[in-house]
Amino acid sequence: xxxxFCHQKAVYYRRYSGEQFCRSCFTKSIEQLTRHTxxxxxxxxxxxxxxxxxxxxxxxxxxxxVLYSIERQYPKAQLSAIIIDEGIHQYRQEAIxxxxxxxxxxxxxxxxxxxxxxxxxxxxxxxxxxxxxRQISLCSFCGILRRKxxxxxxxxxxxxxxxxxxxxxxxxxxxxxxxxxxDLKSLTAIHPVREQIPGFVQKVKPFCEIxxxxxxxxxxxxxxxxxxxxxxxxxxxxxxxxxxFLNQLEYTHPGIKYSTYRNSMKLTLNQPQxxxxxxxxxxxxxxxxxxxxxxxxxxxxxxxxxx
Ligand code: SF4
Ligand SMILES: [Zn+2]
Ligand SMILES: [Zn+2]
Numbered sequence: 001x002x003x004x005f006c007h008q009k010a011v012y013y014r015r016y017s018g019e020q021f022c023r024s025c026f027t028k029s030i031e032q033l034t035r036h037t038x039x040x041x042x043x044x045x046x047x048x049x050x051x052x053x054x055x056x057x058x059x060x061x062x063x064x065x066v067l068y069s070i071e072r073q074y075p076k077a078q079l080s081a082i083i084i085d086e087g088i089h090q091y092r093q094e095a096i097x098x099x100x101x102x103x104x105x106x107x108x109x110x111x112x113x114x115x116x117x118x119x120x121x122x123x124x125x126x127x128x129x130x131x132x133x134r135q136i137s138l139c140s141f142c143g144i145l146r147r148k149x150x151x152x153x154x155x156x157x158x159x160x161x162x163x164x165x166x167x168x169x170x171x172x173x174x175x176x177x178x179x180x181x182x183d184l185k186s187l188t189a190i191h192p193v194r195e196q197i198p199g200f201v202q203k204v205k206p207f208c209e210i211x212x213x214x215x216x217x218x219x220x221x222x223x224x225x226x227x228x229x230x231x232x233x234x235x236x237x238x239x240x241x242x243x244x245f246l247n248q249l250e251y252t253h254p255g256i257k258y259s260t261y262r263n264s265m266k267l268t269l270n271q272p273q274x275x276x277x278x279x280x281x282x283x284x285x286x287x288x289x290x291x292x293x294x295x296x297x298x299x300x301x302x303x304x305x306x307x
Contacts, residue, residue, distance in 0.1 A: 016255030041192040051159035054081040056095030059165035061226040068106040085114035095227045113153045154201035162201040169212040182217040199288030226250020
């Protein structure tokens with residue numbers, strides 16, 4: 001089996017397109033696909049100060065390398081990375097160490113922030129509180145705090161774009177979850193470029209059209225070091241089941257993840273993203289919110305009042 005592009009020995013067969021790739025052509029293909037997504041959705045401007053949300057996992061580590069290779073051709077843009085330490089013992093430390101190594105390898109500055117520093121509480125401390133004291137699951141709580149932490153961090157380093165490494169699989173799983181939950185706001189928020197809202201650094205998703213398994217392969221072919229250890233609080237969720245279902249569907253119908261994503265985008269892209277109610281400032285932290293108190297502060301207040 002030889003590469004469809006250079007006739008070297010092929011190591012990967014892309015079922016949905018029928019193309020075969022050698023290592024080098026596969027790497028180029030992932031970089032090209034990402035470049036197309038960036039340009040089709042006009043994600044960046046030449047002077048952008050780009051902050052990548054780095055977790056130390058395969059997706060954000062691979063995106064760091066792809067963005068670095070693209071950004072070298074745009075010397076007026078600046079690329080940096082942000083890592084959030086949620087305070088998860090013996091899990092985040094390894095991720096931070098790997099993220100530091102990855103950033104050093106491509107000479108990208110890394111900015112570190114933590115939940116204890118931003119919110120006075122770590123995920124380990126939150127986990128100690130009984131479930132009854134928490135209004136929602138630990139992962140939902142962690143997600144709310146993480147989104148807020150990333151926005152705060154991006155503002156502190158004066159970024160004009162916040163890049164997240166959500167891949168095609170993540171995006172379709174989120175779509176299905178939004179449909180199951182009847183959450184129209186989340187469904188229309190699955191845009192590759194989030195609406196520009198005062199108080200929020202604009203979020204973009206350059207990997208939204210790349211399959212998770214191809215990102216893993218890109219990381220492997222390029223000898224990237226990333227964390228494989230799962231978070232100790234990770235538990236089976238509806239997302240896990242949807243993931244399995246979609247993988248099975250992709251196996252029997254190659255390309256269905258792409259077509260689902262593209263067609264859903266066509267349905268939602270020209271719709272206005274469900275507008276938020278008018279924004280005001282949270283009466284506790286001063287961050288933008290549609291309510292008197294933002295969601296993160298409401299949850300933290302509830303936890304503290306039961307301590
Ligand atoms: S698995 Fe849950 S607790 Fe762990 S980092 Fe992810 S969202 Fe946070
Ligand atoms: Zn080749
Ligand atoms: Zn708040």
